[in-house]
Amino acid sequence: MSAGRPLSRRGAVLRHLALAPIALFALAPFLWMLLTSIKPPEEIFLDTIRLWPQHFYGLENYAAAFTKAPLGRFLLNGAVVTASIFLLQAAVALPAAYALAKLRFRGRETVFALVLLCLLIPPQAVAVPLFLLFFQLGILNSYAALIVPFTISVFGIFLMRQFFRTVPDDLVDAARIDGISEFGIVWRVMLPTALPALTAFGIFSVVAHWNDYFWPLIAVNAEHLYTPPLGVVAFRNEEAGTSYGPLMAAAAIIILPLVLLFLFAQRRFIEGITFTGMK
Amino acid sequence: MAGIELEGIRKSFGPTAVLKGVSLAIADGEFLSLVGPSGCGKSTLLRIIAGLEVQDAGRIRIGSRAVEGIAASARNLAMVFQSYALYPHLTVAENIAVPLRMRRLSGLQRLPLVGGLLPGSRRERAAIDAAVRSAAEILDIGHLLQRKPAQLSGGQRQRVAVGRALVREPEAFLLDEPLSNLDAKLRVHMRSEIAGLHRRLATTFVYVTHDQAEAMTMSDRIAVMLDGELLQVATPHEVYHRPADRRVAEFIGSPKINLLPAAIGGDGAVTLLGLPTGRVALEGQGQAALAGLRPEALHETRGRGLAGRVVHLENLGSEIFLHVAVEGLEAPLVVRREPEPDGSHAAPRLADGPVTLDFDARRLVLFDRQGRALPLRAAPRQDARPRAEAAHG
Numbered sequence: 001m002s003a004g005r006p007l008s009r010r011g012a013v014l015r016h017l018a019l020a021p022i023a024l025f026a027l028a029p030f031l032w033m034l035l036t037s038i039k040p041p042e043e044i045f046l047d048t049i050r051l052w053p054q055h056f057y058g059l060e061n062y063a064a065a066f067t068k069a070p071l072g073r074f075l076l077n078g079a080v081v082t083a084s085i086f087l088l089q090a091a092v093a094l095p096a097a098y099a100l101a102k103l104r105f106r107g108r109e110t111v112f113a114l115v116l117l118c119l120l121i122p123p124q125a126v127a128v129p130l131f132l133l134f135f136q137l138g139i140l141n142s143y144a145a146l147i148v149p150f151t152i153s154v155f156g157i158f159l160m161r162q163f164f165r166t167v168p169d170d171l172v173d174a175a176r177i178d179g180i181s182e183f184g185i186v187w188r189v190m191l192p193t194a195l196p197a198l199t200a201f202g203i204f205s206v207v208a209h210w211n212d213y214f215w216p217l218i219a220v221n222a223e224h225l226y227t228p229p230l231g232v233v234a235f236r237n238e239e240a241g242t243s244y245g246p247l248m249a250a251a252a253i254i255i256l257p258l259v260l261l262f263l264f265a266q267r268r269f270i271e272g273i274t275f276t277g278m279k
Numbered sequence: 280m281a282g283i284e285l286e287g288i289r290k291s292f293g294p295t296a297v298l299k300g301v302s303l304a305i306a307d308g309e310f311l312s313l314v315g316p317s318g319c320g321k322s323t324l325l326r327i328i329a330g331l332e333v334q335d336a337g338r339i340r341i342g343s344r345a346v347e348g349i350a351a352s353a354r355n356l357a358m359v360f361q362s363y364a365l366y367p368h369l370t371v372a373e374n375i376a377v378p379l380r381m382r383r384l385s386g387l388q389r390l391p392l393v394g395g396l397l398p399g400s401r402r403e404r405a406a407i408d409a410a411v412r413s414a415a416e417i418l419d420i421g422h423l424l425q426r427k428p429a430q431l432s433g434g435q436r437q438r439v440a441v442g443r444a445l446v447r448e449p450e451a452f453l454l455d456e457p458l459s460n461l462d463a464k465l466r467v468h469m470r471s472e473i474a475g476l477h478r479r480l481a482t483t484f485v486y487v488t489h490d491q492a493e494a495m496t497m498s499d500r501i502a503v504m505l506d507g508e509l510l511q512v513a514t515p516h517e518v519y520h521r522p523a524d525r526r527v528a529e530f531i532g533s534p535k536i537n538l539l540p541a542a543i544g545g546d547g548a549v550t551l552l553g554l555p556t557g558r559v560a561l562e563g564q565g566q567a568a569l570a571g572l573r574p575e576a577l578h579e580t581r582g583r584g585l586a587g588r589v590v591h592l593e594n595l596g597s598e599i600f601l602h603v604a605v606e607g608l609e610a611p612l613v614v615r616r617e618p619e620p621d622g623s624h625a626a627p628r629l630a631d632g633p634v635t636l637d638f639d640a641r642r643l644v645l646f647d648r649q650g651r652a653l654p655l656r657a658a659p660r661q662d663a664r665p666r667a668e669a670a671h672g
Contacts, residue, residue, distance in 0.1 A: 173329075173331050
């Protein structure tokens with residue numbers, strides 16, 4: 001240990017020197033957003049690059065973000081939609097994954113092959129058919145339109161199935177002998193053991209649908225149904241021209257829940273990713 | 280408590296026949312071991328009894344009840360798994376309580392907060408707590424009740440798994456290689472504990488193992504299984520001393536039984552490498568056969584016998600095994616020798632030395648070419664071969 005330490009420390013320094021510029025490069029737009037959100041309008045379009053504003057204008061921008069558009073409403077919509085999507089996805093994916101991983105039935109491998117096949121279909125490909133279908137059903141412009149298309153997540157089914165396969169069969173058999181029903185096994189035995197994987201999936205799901213711009217743009221046009229990404233764009237369409245300060249403030253606000261969520265579940269998230277071998 | 284009756288149980292997985300018509304009657308309160316090499320179908324048979332697999336053909340009765348079509352949980356059997364199969368997210372106490380909670384509480388009563396308020400629920404919960412406590416007491420894990428399985432050692436997890444089985448007061452216990460994940464020392468210890476538990480509960484135990492030592496030490500009867508068939512079902516003594524089949528003889532006993540070519544004369548007299556044995560076969564006269572001699576049935580002699588030389592000496596402390604190469608035999612014979620307190624028995628100079636071996640003809644077993652045991656009796660003239668150690672063993 002002691003012999004290897006100076007060497008490895010030097011190695012660590014070198015590694016960080018190499019990685020830091022790359023990290024900075026990735027962070028730059030994000031930092032620029034935060035800085036712009038606290039600059040007064042006249043400082044945003046200066047011909048010199050100035051990182052820190054001369055006049056702190058943060059309060060005004062963030063206040064404007066909440067008053068110029070119903071940002072609170074957008075955040076609430078985002079929370080309702082992403083939470084509903086995730087809960088419904090779990091409700092479908094867990095039993096399906098259990099059946100695919102632990103039950104023996106004719107055609108199981110075929111069903112699983114279909115699940116894998118569905119992983120290959122890009123959401124854009126089905127967007128127009130879905131739009132037409134929802135139009136026929138008359139559910140465009142509703143929460144349902146935002147939620148329903150994502151309730152069956154083949155990725156979730158796949159991920160949970162891979163995890164459930166690592167749960168020993170003996171545990172399932174023990175539960176059966178103890179008198180737990182098959183659905184009971186899913187919720188009372190498999191779910192608790194699969195929490196790390198479900199958390200990882202939850203983060204994937206929440207991030208994807210919180211940030212989704214494509215489908216909400218198609219499915220809703222009533223402002224009271226806007227999800228945060230749609231809401232941010234509202235700032236650009238103000239008749240007084242684009243106000244970048246409040247726009248960046250709004251963007252910072254809608255990113256905040258995700259950053260908090262990630263920090264909160266960081267360890268679980270990394271566990272989940274290393275465990276599933278996905279990225 | 281109940282006996283278990285199996286009749287003509289068959290099971291195939293795809294084209295592979297795993298069980299080829301197994302019939303077995305297990306008495307109420309009996310400790311029966313199903314023993315055989317891995318892949319012989321013993322675990323599948325146990326799972327069929329438990330109701331976790333469905334047999335292709337055959338009938339099962341538990342007590343007086345035919346259990347076809349009855350779910351695993353309703354058969355009221357308890358099973359202990361090799362991997363223990365504890366619920367990782369529940370404490371020891373909760374793990375043990377699961378079968379009782381499932382049986383005694385309704386779905387509503389099991390709810391975390393509301394459940395406690397429902398009528399009758401509190402009384403049941405107290406009863407379950409008491410049952411868990413008393414099971415933990417029996418297994419000496421009372422101090423671990425609030426731990427999670429991950430915080431327990433292998434032996435402790437094993438006890439929790441037994442506790443979960445115990446608490447439901449089952450008709451019978453099914454144990455699937457419960458000791459094979461433990462280290463050697465603990466395994467020997469748990470062996471006597473499980474045997475003690477069986478004596479205390481006097482319930483039927485069906486114990487699956489590939490370890491013949493576990494089967495020999497704990498069982499009332501042993502069922503030796505190979506390739507989906509039962510070869511012999513008998514007491515440990517009988518399985519060891521009167522194996523019904525050559526494969527049984529080879530599977531049971533460590534070190535393995537010695538097999539030597541033998542001949543049966545026209546009058547039934549059995550000779551071993553040309554030596555008369557003083558035994559008469561009642562069947563198979565005039566045929567070649569195979570004689571089985573356990574290591575303790577062989578001993579060194581200064582008189583006549585099988586000449587050979589010691590090629591290897593194994594000292595286990597409590598006993599010594601000589602490996603003796605005998606001319607005309609492919610494998611060396613393994614001979615048990617009693618250790619002497621002064622150590623003279625184990626002198627290394629004995630290796631490679633010439634020895635003459637005699638055998639105890641009463642311990643000889645004979646198999647025909649198909650491996651079936653042949654009945655033997657003593658030759659009419661007992662003094663045909665003068666024996667100094669007739670009283671041996």
